[in-house]
Amino acid sequence: MTALSNPIDDRDQHDAHTPSNGQVVTGDKIASAELDPSLADTDTSNHHRQSSEEKHADESNGDGTMEKVATGASLGRVPSQAQKLGKKKIVVVMAALCLVLFLAALDMTIISTALPTMASHFNASESGYSWMASSYMLANAAAVPLWGKISDIWGRKRILLLANVAFLVGSLICALAINLPMILVGRAIQGVGGGGIIVLVNICVSDLFSVRERPMYYGLFGSTWAIAGALGPIVGGAFTTNVTWRWCFYINLPIGGVSFVILVLFLKIEAEKTPLLAGLKSIDWIGIVLIMGGTLMFLFGLEYGGISYPWDSATVICLIVFGVVTWAIAWWLNGNFVFISGAYYLPLYFQTVLLANPIMSGVYVLPNVLSLSFTSACTGFIIKKTGRYRELIVGGLFFMTLGYGLLIDLKYYASWPRIIIYQLIAGFGSGPVFQAPLVALQANIHRGDVAAGTSTFGFLRQTSAAMSIVLGTVVYQNVLQQQMPKISAAIGPEKATALASSFSGSQGDVIRALPEAQKNVVLKSYTFTLSRMWIFYTAIIGFGLLVSLLIRPVVLSKAHTFTKTGLAEQERARQEILAAQRGETQPESKETV
Known part of the structure; x- marks a missing residue:
């Protein structure tokens, strides 16, 4: 056995790594193995033992005592995946993962400033306008549950590359679209691929690094996400104004292509070959269809409500009710889940109240983005050094609740200190809760369930994002309708109707042309409308703060156990868990010490 230094941090050479015989090997044991060949022989013989044999590992729990941590036969390979890559390749791989995540996150916001131009180009109705905005998020949320499962069967790398290809194909279809149906199909394909990218980059990190090291990389993902969300409106506005809206999609091709090549060449994650037919048979298609169908029905109900159909119509009520019922059936079959969501509408305030153009509205959100990016990255390093996450989540949600509550106080004029x-x-506050909840989830579930848990987390996050957009629109439109009599009395019914139909702030020129007194009435009405929306989001975040107090703190381990993919490994792990339930053996514990 050869001693291998940790490529991430040479100072952590004493940290434990889990070999194939289920033992956690410290730096001292590795050194002694070099001096005593019998240890290596013992390790080799143990590797060939029966998979049902009980495995144990000595591991420090952080306070100087030792406890046994059982590992499954399908888990615990040495050297770790990160060690096999090497430090330089890890930097390259993480850069590629951040790039593909950046593109998937960018496409959630990049067309927000291009939508009016796109709708005009395709002569889209109000419903078509709405579908161009939401088709990506709907497909993204609905497809997420499938990606984690198929990556367990066919391996992370292959499925991540497949998701990347789907995203790029969807981008190309959108860029070449000649009519509205074509752009909607392209956005849906983009969403399916983007959902896979978002969940699989997190799963890849869980395979490459120990639960103690992951927060540092998840923090980088959080910063990437925040930067993409801020740059989306700016880039989209710049392309639409100076070139063409089609470049909102063309831009994905060269960047995504480079990332694809890097991942093909440098990403190394072990995976066994699984026959296509056998893999397809192993998928729980009933559960997948129920979850995806319930998600789409529920989101379609929210999408149609108040736009295509009245809220009390049979169509909307049935979609929402049956969507919830289908969700309940699916989760009754598949287990419990954790909920987290959050979104912000600051660009809407800058465009509708401060009358900023699309590019400047993106620039104005930089304080939020820079703060979020900084704290997200710092949170990752803090968790890596301390192994604690509960305090960061609770503290983050506290400041997030405070910050969003303060947004209620924004004025109808530019009060820059506020x-x-x-x-x-x-x-x-947003930074610490961007990826830390994923660490909390992974620390509290069985190691073999990390991929499924991460997929569930991604599914709920994307579903929540889609719901947030729709519900925010509902609150905005309903409150604005209540303000319409006041606006109509000030500027006239015709202009008031035109303003009410604009959600993106595209009527800025009309508002600027109004006399000062009339303009103030309109801006005050918009400000009041947005304040009701901030109240709605503050209440949701406040509820999240209360729920976060129930999170169970777990000390994170520096030992890394790697889950092998493939049907044989999945079945072996399943049999071990069943045996443990019968009291015959002990399953692998959570990734904690």
Whole structure:
């Protein structure tokens, strides 16, 4: 057995790594193995033992005592996947993962400023306008549950590359679209691929690094996500104004292509070959269809409500009710889940109230983005060094609740101290909760369930994002309708109707042309409308703060156990868990010490 230094941090050479015989090997044991060949022989013989044999590992729990951590036969390979890559290749691989995640996150916001131009180009109705905005998120949320399962069967690398290809194909279809149906199909394919990218980059990190090291990389993902969300409106507005809206999609091809090549060449994650037919038979298609169908029905109900059909119509009621019922059936069959969501509408305030153009509205959210990116990255390093996450989640949600609550106080004029300080506080709170809940989830579930748990987390996050967009629109439109009599009395029914139909702030020129008194009435009405939306989001975040107090703190381990993919390994792990339930053996514990 050869001693291998940790490529991430040479100072952690004493940290434990789990070999194939189920033992956690410390640096001292590795050194002694070099001096005593019998240890290596013992390790080799243990590797060939029966998979049902009980495995144990000595591991420090962080306070100097030792406890036994059982590992499954399908788990615990040495050297770790990160060690096989090497430090330089890890940097390259993480850069590629951040790039593909950046593109998937960018496409959630990049067309927000291009939508009016796109709708005009395709002569889209109000419903078509809405579908161009939401088709990506709907497909993204609905497809997420499938990606984690198929990556367990056919391996992370292959499925991540497949998701990347789907995203790029969807981007190309959108860029070449000649009519509205073509752009909607392209956005849906993009969403399916983007959902896979978002969940699989997190799963890849869980395979490459120990649960103690992952937060550092998840923090980088959080910063990437925040930057993409801020740059989306700016880039989309710049392309639409100076070139063409089609470049909102063309831009994905060269960047995504480079990332694809890097991942093909450098990403190394072990996977056994699984026959296509056998893999397809092993998928729980009933559960997948129920979850995807329930998600789409519920989101379609929210999408149609108040736009295509009245809220009390049979169509909307049936979609929402049956969507919830289908969800309940699916989760009754598949287990429990954890909920987290969050979104912000600051660009809407800058465009509708401050009358900023699309590019500047993106620039104005930089205080929030910079604060979020900084704290997200710092959170990862703090968790890596301390192994604690509960305090960061609770503290983050506290400042997030405070920050979003302060946004209720935004004025109808440009009060820059408020705008900057409130955004800094909201971003400061958002950073710690961007990826830390995923660490909490992974620390509290069985090691073999990390991929499924990460997929569930991604599914709920994307579903929540889609719901947040739709529900935010509902609150905005309903409150704005209540303000319409006041606006109509000030500027006339015709202009008031035109303003009410604009959600993206595209009527800025009309508002600027109004006399000062009339303009103030309109801006105050918009500000009041947005304040009701901030109240709605503050209440949701406040509820999340209360729920976060129930999170169970777990000390994170520096030992890395790797889950092998493939049907044989999945079946072996399943049999071990069943045997443990019968009291015959002990399954692998959570990734904790």
